[in-house]
Amino acid sequence: MKALSSTLPIVLIFVLLSISLVAADDSVDFDSFLRCLPTRSNSSVPIADAVLTPANSSFESIYQLRANNLRIFLSTTDRPAAIITALHPSHAQATVVCAKRHGLQIRIRSGGHDFEGLSYTSDVPFVILDMFNLHSIDVDMASETAWVQAGATTGELYYRIAEQSNVHGFPSGVCTTLGIGGHFSGGGYGPLMRKYGLSIDNVIDAQLIDANGRILNRESMGEDVFWAIRGGGTTSFGIILSWRVKLVRVPPRVTVFTVPRTLEQGATELVYRWQQVAPKLPEDIFIRIQPQPINNGGNNRTVRVLFIGHFLGQTDRLIQLMNTNFPELRLQRSDCIEMSWVESTVYWAEFPDGTTTDVLLDRVQVNRSFSKSKSDYYKAVIPRQGLEMLWEALMDIEDIFVQMNPYGGRMEEISESETAFAHRGGNLFMVLYGVTWSESDGGIGAAARYVEQSRRLYRAMAPYASSNPREAFLNYRDLDIGSNESDETDFEDAMEYGEKYFRNNFMRLAGVKTKIDPENFFKNEQSIPPLPMRSGHD
Numbered sequence: 001m002k003a004l005s006s007t008l009p010i011v012l013i014f015v016l017l018s019i020s021l022v023a024a025d026d027s028v029d030f031d032s033f034l035r036c037l038p039t040r041s042n043s044s045v046p047i048a049d050a051v052l053t054p055a056n057s058s059f060e061s062i063y064q065l066r067a068n069n070l071r072i073f074l075s076t077t078d079r080p081a082a083i084i085t086a087l088h089p090s091h092a093q094a095t096v097v098c099a100k101r102h103g104l105q106i107r108i109r110s111g112g113h114d115f116e117g118l119s120y121t122s123d124v125p126f127v128i129l130d131m132f133n134l135h136s137i138d139v140d141m142a143s144e145t146a147w148v149q150a151g152a153t154t155g156e157l158y159y160r161i162a163e164q165s166n167v168h169g170f171p172s173g174v175c176t177t178l179g180i181g182g183h184f185s186g187g188g189y190g191p192l193m194r195k196y197g198l199s200i201d202n203v204i205d206a207q208l209i210d211a212n213g214r215i216l217n218r219e220s221m222g223e224d225v226f227w228a229i230r231g232g233g234t235t236s237f238g239i240i241l242s243w244r245v246k247l248v249r250v251p252p253r254v255t256v257f258t259v260p261r262t263l264e265q266g267a268t269e270l271v272y273r274w275q276q277v278a279p280k281l282p283e284d285i286f287i288r289i290q291p292q293p294i295n296n297g298g299n300n301r302t303v304r305v306l307f308i309g310h311f312l313g314q315t316d317r318l319i320q321l322m323n324t325n326f327p328e329l330r331l332q333r334s335d336c337i338e339m340s341w342v343e344s345t346v347y348w349a350e351f352p353d354g355t356t357t358d359v360l361l362d363r364v365q366v367n368r369s370f371s372k373s374k375s376d377y378y379k380a381v382i383p384r385q386g387l388e389m390l391w392e393a394l395m396d397i398e399d400i401f402v403q404m405n406p407y408g409g410r411m412e413e414i415s416e417s418e419t420a421f422a423h424r425g426g427n428l429f430m431v432l433y434g435v436t437w438s439e440s441d442g443g444i445g446a447a448a449r450y451v452e453q454s455r456r457l458y459r460a461m462a463p464y465a466s467s468n469p470r471e472a473f474l475n476y477r478d479l480d481i482g483s484n485e486s487d488e489t490d491f492e493d494a495m496e497y498g499e500k501y502f503r504n505n506f507m508r509l510a511g512v513k514t515k516i517d518p519e520n521f522f523k524n525e526q527s528i529p530p531l532p533m534r535s536g537h538d
C-alpha cells in the first residue's frame with residue numbers, strides 16, 4: 001500500500017510496468033517448492049492442474065479476478081510466486097507442507113473480499129492458496145445441517161438451501177459473493193443476526209488444515225481450537241476446508257421494506273429514536289439504516305436515511321409490531337414487500353427489481369471499486385448534536401457510505417466468551433464507514449484523499465463510539481487500528497489491534513495459537529501471535 005501516499009496518475013502506469021515477482025528473493029527455494037507439491041498430494045487429481053505460475057497465461061487474470069479492492073490491487077506491484085487453485089483438499093495440504101519447508105509465506109483466499117487485501121498481498125515471498133474451486137455444498141434435510149466448503153459463496157449457500165426447503169435459511173452476510181472461508185472467520189452477520197446470531201453461532205463442526213498439513217475436525221482439533229476459529233480470524237490457526245452448519249428455520253414468507261427519510265422529513269429525530277428502539281425490537285425484526293448525502297440540485301446537499309427492514313413474518317403482523325414499537329417511522333403497508341426468504345437475500349443484496357434468485361450462483365464480484373472501510377461499536381445513543389455533526393461530515397465527503405446495524409436480541413444472549421467473537425451484550429449497533437470510488441472519480445491517484453476522508457469521519461465520531469478499547473469488527477478489516485509487517489508478529493503490536501477486535505478473548509486466542517501453531521507459520525499483518533516466550537527467570 002506504499003503507493004497510496006502518491007496522488008500522481010502516473011502511479012497506475014508505473015504499477016503495470018513494474019510488476020515484480022517476490023519469488024526472486026534468494027533465501028527462498030521456489031523451484032524446490034514446486035517440486036515438492038506433487039510428492040505431497042493425491043496423485044489421482046494432479047496438482048499440476050492447480051498450479052499457476054507467472055508463465056501461465058491465466059496467472060494474471062486469476063490473480064485479479066478475486067482481488068476485489070482496486071485500492072489494494074492497483075497499489076501493489078508484488079505478485080505471488082504461484083497461485084495454487086486447489087482442486088482437491090490434498091492440494092491445500094501440500095501447499096502448507098511445501099511452503100513451510102521451503103520458506104514461502106502463504107496467503108489464503110476464498111472470496112477475495114478482504115477490505116485490506118490480506119488474502120492476496122504480502123511484502124515477503126509468498127504463494128496464494130486459492131480455495132475458490134472447492135465449493136461443494138451438501139445439504140442434509142434430515143439433520144437440518146449442511147457441509148459447506150470454504151470456496152462456496154454466501155449466495156450459493158442460500159441458493160442450495162432454498163433448493164431443498166422454503167422454510168430453512170442461514171444467517172450470513174448480505175453481499176452474495178463473500179467466500180464462506182473468510183466470511184465466517186470474523187463472525188459473519190446479516191439480517192438474521194438478531195434472531196439467530198452470527199454464522200459462527202450456527203457452526204457445529206469444521207475441517208481445518210493445520211501447519212503440519214493435517215486435516216482436523218472438531219473432535220481432533222479440540223474445543224479450544226474450535227472456539228478460536230469461530231470469530232478469531234481463522235487464518236491465524238489454519239486453513240478452513242469446510243464448515244458444518246446448522247440450518248435455521250424461516251417462515252415461508254418474509255417481509256422487506258426500504259423507507260427513505262431526508263433531514264427535511266425529520267430524519268434526525270427518527271435516527272435518534274431508531275438507536276433506542278432497533279436493538280430492542282422483537283428478534284424477528286432487523287432494521288438497518290443507511291444515511292447518505294444526496295444532492296437536491298445545485299449545491300443544496302442534504303442527507304437521506306434509508307431504513308431497510310427484514311421481518312421473519314408477514315406484513316399484517318409487521319405493521320402491528322411497528323405501530324406499537326416504532327410508530328414514528330410511519331411504516332405503511334405499501335412500503336412492504338412479501339417474498340420467500342431466499343428472494344429476500346436477493347432484495348437485500350440490492351440487485352435490481354425483478355432479478356431472479358439465479359443471480360445467487362454468480363460467484364464473482366463483477367464491478368469492483370476502490371474502497372476504504374472502518375468500523376465502530378456503539379454502546380450509548382448518539383445525541384442529536386452528534387447526529388447533526390455526522391450529517392455535516394457526510395455532506396462534506398464525496399462518496400461516503402455509512403451503515404448502522406442494530407444488535408440486541410440473540411446477540412445479547414450469547415456471552416462474550418462463548419466464541420472468539422467478543423462484541424455481544426451491551427452493544428446498541430455496529431457502524432460501517434466506507435468510502436468507495438471509481439476510476440472516473442480519480443482511481444488510485446485519489447486514494448490518499450479518500451482514505452483521509454474516512455479517517456476524518458472516524459476521528460469525528462470518537463466521542464460517541466466505544467472506547468478503551470475502541471472496538472472494531474474483524475470482517476471489516478482496517479489496518480489503521482494497528483498492524484504488523486507481513487512476516488513478523490510483534491506481541492505488543494498485536495495487542496493493540498487484538499484488543500479492539502477481540503476484547504478479552506485476545507489472550508486466550510494467543511494461548512490457542514501457541515498450541516496449534518507455535519512457529520507462527522500462519523501469519524499476516526493482523527494475525528494472532530503465539531504468546532511471548534517466558535524469559536526463564538520468573
Ligand SMILES: Cc1cc2nc3c(=O)[nH]c(=O)nc-3n(C[C@H](O)[C@H](O)[C@H](O)COP(=O)(O)OP(=O)(O)OC[C@H]3O[C@@H](n4cnc5c(N)ncnc54)[C@H](O)[C@@H]3O)c2cc1C
Nearest residue numbers: 110111112113114119173174175179181182183188189240
Ligand atoms: C461488498 C462487501 C459486503 C460485505 N458484507 C458483509 C456482511 O454483510 N456481513 C459480514 O459479516 N461481512 C461482510 N463483509 C466482510 C466480509 O465478511 C469479509 O471481507 C470476509 O473476510 C470476506 O471473506 P472472503 O473469503 O470473501 O475474503 P478473502 O479476502 O478471501 O479472505 C478474508 C480473510 O480470511 C482469510 N481466509 C480466506 N479463506 C480462508 C480459509 N479457507 N481458511 C482460513 N482463512 C481464510 C484470508 O486469508 C483473509 O485474511 C462484506 C465485504 C464486502 C467487500
Ligand SMILES: *[C@@H]1O[C@H](CO)[C@@H](O)[C@H](O)[C@H]1NC(C)=O
Nearest residue numbers: 041042043044045088089090
Ligand atoms: C485421492 O482422491 C480420490 C478422489 O477424491 C479418492 O478416491 C482417493 O481415495 C484419494 N487417494 C488417497 C490416497 O487419499
Ligand SMILES: *[C@@H]1O[C@H](CO)[C@@H](O)[C@H](O)[C@H]1NC(C)=O
Nearest residue numbers: 048049050051052053055056
Ligand atoms: C501452466 O503452465 C505449465 C507449463 O506450460 C503447464 O504444464 C500447466 O499445465 C499450466 N497450468 C495450468 C493450470 O494451466
Ligand SMILES: *[C@@H]1O[C@H](CO)[C@@H](O)[C@H](O)[C@H]1NC(C)=O
Nearest residue numbers: 262264296297298300301302
Ligand atoms: C434544499 O432542499 C430542501 C429539500 O428539498 C429544501 O427544503 C430547502 O429549502 C432547499 N434549500 C435551499 C437553500 O434551496
Ligand SMILES: *[C@@H]1O[C@H](CO)[C@@H](O)[C@H](O)[C@H]1NC(C)=O
Nearest residue numbers: 351352359362365366367368
Ligand atoms: C456493472 O457495471 C456496469 C456499468 O456500470 C452495469 O451496466 C452493470 O449492470 C453492472 N453489473 C452488475 C452485476 O452490477
Ligand SMILES: CC(=O)N[C@H]1CO[C@H](CO)[C@@H](O)[C@@H]1O
Nearest residue numbers: 482483484485488489490493
Ligand atoms: C506495519 C507495522 O505496524 N509494523 C510494526 C510491526 O512490529 C514491529 C515491531 O516488531 C514494529 O516496529 C512495526 O512498526
